[in-house]
Amino acid sequence: MEGVQVSIDRIVVEFTDVYWDFFNPFQLRLREYLNANLRLKEKGFKYHLHVRDRGHYLHISYQLTFVPKSRKNTLRIECHPDSLVHFYSWLKPIKDYAREILFVRCDVAFDIPLPISELFTLSLTGRNMHTWQGTRYSNKKHQRQVAGYSRVYDKKCQLMSRHRKVIEGELTRFEIVYAPDEKIPLEAIIQFPPKFNRFYLCTHLTHPEHLKPKQRERVSGLMSGELQQKDVSGYYRRLIVEEMRERPTLNFDEVAAAQWKEAITLPCAVLCGQINHLPVQVSHAG
Structure with missing residues (x-):
């Protein structure tokens, strides 16, 4: 992607x-x-x-x-x-x-130049993804600060409704909470880009008509919000994941690692005035 x-x-x-x-x-x-x-x-x-x-x-x-x-x-x-x-x-x-x-x-935002209607998203760790007012959430609102909590929404629409800002093309934002198991010295955080591949699948769904009827029915329900993830059996979720991985898929880990330095430089510069590239031993989580 x-x-x-x-x-x-x-x-x-x-x-x-x-x-x-x-x-x-x-x-x-x-x-x-x-x-x-x-x-x-x-x-x-x-x-x-x-x-x-x-x-x-x-x-x-x-x-x-x-x-x-x-x-x-x-x-x-x-x-x-x-x-x-x-x-x-x-x-x-x-x-x-x-x-x-x-x-x-922190909340890590992945801005994807595609409409949310063409993005299939699924939790890979048992979180119940569901849709409310057009936004896809994982878990409950009170878990907003928990590592891996996510929301997926139409960023283009939000910019227009909140800020009257018009942008060209489509834009969907996939936000995920990044919280390491242990707190990390801020100057060393550049060494620990977030890893979310094990948490979520995000695929550009092209040609949904090529899916088998029962898979297409469940995929359509998940994307429209008519179905919550818990409404789809583990058997069909596994089949859907296998099918979706054949399509263009967002590699969260690779994209985050490539852009992490740029994303984290401002907080490091303002709050501690330095970035430490020397190895630091801490536990790491998405």
Whole structure:
């Protein structure tokens, strides 16, 4: 499958050992100058700040609730990579005070120059892919942060409806959550491109009329949303996978590896100012 572009749509990074003496005046300034909204929660992170400024957003979490009280705690940020540049003057002091900067997860987007109506997608690991309002999802909404969670949607339509932006040709986006088993030093994340081939199959379905009738019926139902993946037996799923692999198929691993450096350079440059190409031993997952 040709012409696929890879990008990062959302990234989550942690700063370790950030002192309360820094965080407290920092959050007060954010609330004063950027009207940040502060919330306290009893699970996960205790302090949550959400900032929106001129079309950019930044979510900051601080102090895990289940760890012993300490003067220094983990601070987590979540935003689009472009927002890292916008909020750089606010993020730089955090970088200067933290002991480590760790990659937690990100959404990896594969932009495919084909209409979603011609793309057959299937989970290979038991996730129940289903369709809601034209978007294909894997698993439930509350599993949004789980490694391998995905959604497939008409990006051309979204650009038009949300931003009134018109593009030529067709465009479908396949987003997958990349979350390694262990957090990776951000400067070394370039060494660990995501691997999703074992999670999903994405095929350009040409000439569906050539499929056998029972396969064609199930493939059509899966693509239209009339069927969920759990509605198709394992026997027919295996037959469909074998058939689909004979058609143009997206090699997630190969495409991501080829474009990973370009996709991850901005977060590395903004948050840690360097990229480490030396081997680092960590567990790896899609």
